Amino acid sequence: MTTEPIPGSVMLTDDNVDRIVEVANKRGFTLKSLRNTIEDHAEDGYETILFTSVYPWSQQISNFNAVPFDSSYHPASDVPLMSTEEFLELLESTPEIS
Helix, strand or coil: CCCCCEEEEEEECCCCHHHHHHHHHCCCCCCCCHHHHHHHHHHCCCCEEEEEEEECCCCEECCCEEEECCCCCCCCCCCCEECHHHHHHHHHCCCCCC
């Protein structure tokens, strides 16, 4: 069993944000503001990248951090940029809230 968090990131788009919000919501996170974040960053000329980490030893997810995408330092070498499906799979590796 790994003792390190499993990090991941994904580019947020109008096409994937609702799916990510839905999966995160089942795990206790209310991320409805992500759509506004995408719009705010777009107004400033940026795409949005979303970061999180899964803690497999306790089946928890860290906070979600949506920031403007900057290709000079994204993706970080220790945080893989995932496809939407890979990112959802990472989130879904934790249990839903009953």
